[in-house]
Amino acid sequence: MTGCAITHCRSYDSTIIHDAIKEIIRNTDFPDVKGKTVLLKPNILSDNIPEKAITTHPAVVKEIGRIIREMGAGRIIIGDSPGMQTGPFRPKLSGMIEAAAEIGAEIADFRNNPRMHERDGFRFPVASIIDTSDVVISIAKFKTHQLMYATGAVKNMFGLIPGLNKSPMHLKARTPESFARFLMAVYKESHTDYAFIDAVDGMEGPGPANGTKRHIGLLMGSANSYALDKAEAIIMGYGSVPLIREAERIDKSITECSYPLLSPDQLVISDFRRIPEGRKTTVRSLFLPNLMSFFGIKHDTRPYPEFNPERCRRCLKCVEICPAKALELKDGMIHIRKNACIHCYCCHEMCPFDAINIK
Ligand code: SF4
Numbered sequence: 208m209t210g211c212a213i214t215h216c217r218s219y220d221s222t223i224i225h226d227a228i229k230e231i232i233r234n235t236d237f238p239d240v241k242g243k244t245v246l247l248k249p250n251i252l253s254d255n256i257p258e259k260a261i262t263t264h265p266a267v268v269k270e271i272g273r274i275i276r277e278m279g280a281g282r283i284i285i286g287d288s289p290g291m292q293t294g295p296f297r298p299k300l301s302g303m304i305e306a307a308a309e310i311g312a313e314i315a316d317f318r319n320n321p322r323m324h325e326r327d328g329f330r331f332p333v334a335s336i337i338d339t340s341d342v343v344i345s346i347a348k349f350k351t352h353q354l355m356y357a358t359g360a361v362k363n364m365f366g367l368i369p370g371l372n373k374s375p376m377h378l379k380a381r382t383p384e385s386f387a388r389f390l391m392a393v394y395k396e397s398h399t400d401y402a403f404i405d406a407v408d409g410m411e412g413p414g415p416a417n418g419t420k421r422h423i424g425l426l427m428g429s430a431n432s433y434a435l436d437k438a439e440a441i442i443m444g445y446g447s448v449p450l451i452r453e454a455e456r457i458d459k460s461i462t463e464c465s466y467p468l469l470s471p472d473q474l475v476i477s478d479f480r481r482i483p484e485g486r487k488t489t490v491r492s493l494f495l496p497n498l499m500s501f502f503g504i505k506h507d508t509r510p511y512p513e514f515n516p517e518r519c520r521r522c523l524k525c526v527e528i529c530p531a532k533a534l535e536l537k538d539g540m541i542h543i544r545k546n547a548c549i550h551c552y553c554c555h556e557m558c559p560f561d562a563i564n565i566k
């Protein structure tokens with residue numbers, strides 16, 4: 208059974224982070240990195256300062272880099288590809304450029320020659336750096352997610368799909384369950400060897416970009432990303448999340464895990480602001496969808512994005528990212544065609560001015 212190590216880590220002080228990572232590595236099956244090319248994949252959803260808790264903290268990436276250097280790693284590469292990436296990847300604000308320089312790592316541009324992959328009925332481009340990396344380490348961030356409820360180690364590997372190639376994937380996998388299966392396909396193609404979750408500071412409320420920072424005080428690691436994500440979901444107070452349900456539907460043992468340090472059951476944050484789960488089962492919700500689909504009418508009880516005209520700066524990032532082309536600027540306001548919207552929440556995730564609510 209794989210071990211999932213969870214330890215207290217109260218700040219991003221380099222010594223504290225270093226000790227916590229070493230403790231995690233000692234208590235889990237960490238891959239042999241000696242002489243290997245290692246890809247570190249943090250979550251850099253968009254280039255933001257670490258204090259916003261949108262991105263993996265550079266101190267965590269730096270200390271993992273230092274430790275694997277001590278363990279004899281050869282080439283170290285750091286990379287990610289934000290959803291709106293169009294130019295070269297230089298995430299200055301996130302602190303990742305400095306972190307890379309300090310550990311002698313290279314920054315990869317995932318847009319260079321991506322290769323098409325096919326898995327489990329999905330076809331998608333993946334950064335070719337994966338083909339030349341011997342060891343792949345996911346370094347995710349402890350955050351809520353409007354569509355998937357939580358974003359962790361498995362979903363972090365979605366970033367291997369370069370830039371604007373990501374959002375159209377929502378058209379092929381429109382429900383949280385099918386999107387979970389798609390994420391699992393990408394994850395399998397990534398050949399991830401190990402995963403960490405930076406949960407020193409996490410995000411609650413409407414994540415993954417516009418929620419609120421919350422101090423969690425934990426660092427987590429495992430060779431089993433599904434088990435790690437399950438532990439994260441438990442700590443957030445979810446019974447389960449679509450990704451874990453889909454993984455367990457295929458093979459229950461995927462998420463089986465021992466906890467050599469702290470157990471997630473003892474760490475549940477009772478007042479953590481989660482994304483409201485699922486639909487309420489009422490007579491109306493049982494009856495209405497069947498009736499509407501009988502007449503060929505689209506029915507979905509998931510909420511639609513709402514646009515706040517006071518906050519909106521008309522940057523049009525939401526219009527650009529929307530895979531369903533459901534948004535347009537009309538009379539100086541963003542308008543949504545509800546019958547086109549597929550509830551992927553890419554617009555909410557990419558809005559840099561927190562002008563979109565999902566209620
Ligand atoms: S991304 Fe946000 S700020 Fe930009 S146009 Fe859309 S709603 Fe307005």
Ligand code: SF4
Nearest residue numbers: 529548549551552554
């Ligand atoms: S409007 Fe927003 S939630 Fe709806 S399909 Fe477009 S990006 Fe997705």
